[in-house]
Amino acid sequence: MSQGLFSADMGQVWALIGAALATFLAGSGSAIGVGMGGRAAAGVLTEKPELFAKVLILQLLPGTQGIYGLLVAFVTLGKIGVLGGTAPTLQQGLLYFAACLPIGVAGLISAIHQGKASAASISLLAKRPDSFGRAMLLPAMVETYAILALLVSILTVSSL
Amino acid sequence: MAKDYIYEVARIRVKEGSLLTRAQLKQLIALPDIRSALAQLADWGWGNPDEPLEAERMLAAESAKTWELIDELLRDDDSLSLLKLTRDYQNIKAAIKQIYTNTKLPPERLYVSGGRIAAEEIRRAIREQDYEIFPEAMAAAAREAAELLAETGDGQLCDAVLDKAALTELIREGKEAKDPALQEYAALTAAQANVMIALRAAAGGKNREEILNMLAPDGELNIHTLAQAAMEGREAVADYLRFTQYSSLSDSLMESMVSFERSCEDLLLSRMREQKSEVFTIGPLVAYVVVRQNEIKSVRMLLTEKQNHLPESVMRERLREMYV
Structure with a gap:
């Protein structure tokens, strides 16, 4: 089995697994994070529907990781002979796979934690509706690490 | 994965x-009479x-609103049933007295x-002596x-039996509870x-064994030491508290029972404040119920004081800490 996975014609498969992981892990993290934010938002909107626009922004903050994962996957697919480019060798395929991991893993973890921070910020907004700026800034800090992972993934995939 | 309460907390x-x-509350105190306080x-x-x-x-409507909200939020989740325990005992006490002494007060x-x-x-x-609807204890x-x-x-004997049973169950359920709040x-x-039962019993002339019999066991305080200290007086109980986790309550007990009661409420409130940063656990719901109960109690006290025309300075002095 392992010999099969590492045979010379498996480069495209490895690259595809990388693209799938970037989409799946980062997307799952975003789904969990946005879900958390959504539940907190629903709690606040039950009592204060006028806060809809503000809580919606906070709820959507953890959704960006899923978009980053998708972006890396598209660039990868465009270079490995699926949407364009040519099928990579085994070594190149493994490199694509490794390049997709940062946004996959960091996207998953950061989106879940950003969801928690968003839910907490929505609770803050519930008590102090005038604190939107501060409430938004706190979960946005988590985004930094997703952006760093995106940079590493996208630069690596682009340079291959 | 432990259940979270994100929607409920929000x-x-x-x-x-x-x-x-x-x-x-200060604004209420400053109002001239109970009518204007109620209107406010x-x-x-x-x-x-x-x-x-x-x-x-x-006050009854406010209490009912709190429980309606909690029941709506938690539906079949009985995680907060511990907070309802003493209310059942309070109602049992009321029912027994109403039925056995023919009290005519409205329900x-x-x-x-x-x-x-x-x-x-x-x-x-209670009227039909159908005790099977209650849990065993x-x-x-x-x-x-x-x-x-x-x-x-x-x-008083009737109250003592029910108070002890309520506290014993409260202690047991508290130890079994998962949430720190x-x-x-x-x-x-x-x-x-x-502490209050022991001191009141001692003041009422009960002996050590009788006091011991009124206290709920297995709590944070050693009831044998507490009963002995109560026999010796309030200062002895305050001294004993100094060596327990409730040492911060000792000075207030030295002062008076009223002061002790207020310090206990303030201590509970300060512990509940720790829930302000919680987003996922049931703790904020516990804190809300406790805080609402304290709030209603504070307003009740204030309205009673207003009805009895107590001076503003006295009311300000008795003012409790608030959560917000």
């Missing part, structure tokens, strides 16, 4: 915005708009809402208290009640 955070502040409370959304402005009705003055068992059902069970205590009152006519609430409530 709703509670909105509700916390309408809790009374210390400034609002009604302006802040207290009571039911359809009901006449009457203190007890307004809203006797019974409280938010128990595990509906007050009406408790009254029926509650049934035994209700039967014993009813029989004692029927035989002796001594309401519930554990804190149960432990501190039981400790405060045990």
Whole structure:
């Protein structure tokens, strides 16, 4: 089995697994994070529907990781002979796979934690509706690490 | 994966915005009479708009609102049932006294809402001596208290049996509770009640064995030491508290029982404040119920003081800490 996975014609498969992981892990993290934010938002909107626009922004903050994962996957697919480019060798395929991991893993973890921070910020907004700026800034800090992972993934995939 | 309470906590955070502040309580104190205080409370959304402005009705309505919200939020989740325990015992006490002494007070003055068992059902069970609707320990205590009152006519004995049973269950359920806020609430409530029961019993001339028999075991305080200290006086109990986890309550007990009671409430409130940063656990819901109960108690005290025309300075002095 392992010999099969590492045979010379498996480069495209490895690259595809990388693209799938970037989409799946980062997307799952975003789904969990946005879900958390959504539940907190629903709690606040039950009592204060006028806060809809503000809580919606906070709820959507953890959704960006899923978009980053998708972006890396598209660039990868465009270079490995699926949407364009040519099928990579085994070594190149493994490199694509490794390049997709940062946004996959960091996207998953950061989106879940950003969801928690968003839910907490929505609770803050519930008590102090005038604190939107501060409430938004706190979960946005988590985004930094997703952006760093995106940079590493996208630069690596682009340079291959 | 442990259950989280994100939606419920977010709703509670909105509700916390309408809790009374210390400034609002001071505003109430400054009003000339109880009518204007009730009108001000009604302006802040207290009571039911359809009901006449009457203190007890307004307070009962506020208590009912709290429990309706909690029941709506938690539906079949009985995680907060510990907070309802003492309300059932309070209703059992009221039902026994109403039935065995033919009290003519209206039900809203006797019974409280938010128990595990509906007050009406408790009254029926006591009247028909159908104790099977209660859990085992509650049934035994209700039967014993009813029989004692029927035989002796001594309401204090009846109260003592039910108080001990309520506190014993509270301690047990507190130890079994998963949430730290519930554990804190149960432990501190039981400790405060045990100290007050011991001191009142000692002041009423009870001996050490009798006091010991009235105290709920297995709590944070050693009831043998507490009973002995109570026999020696308030200072001895304060000295004993100094060596327990409730050492911060010692000085207030030295001062007076009223001061001790206030310090206990303030301590509980400070522990509940720790829940302000929680987003996922049931802790903020526990804190909200405790804070609302304290708030209603503070308003009740203030309205009573107003009714009795106490000077503003005295009311300010008795003012409790508030959550917001």
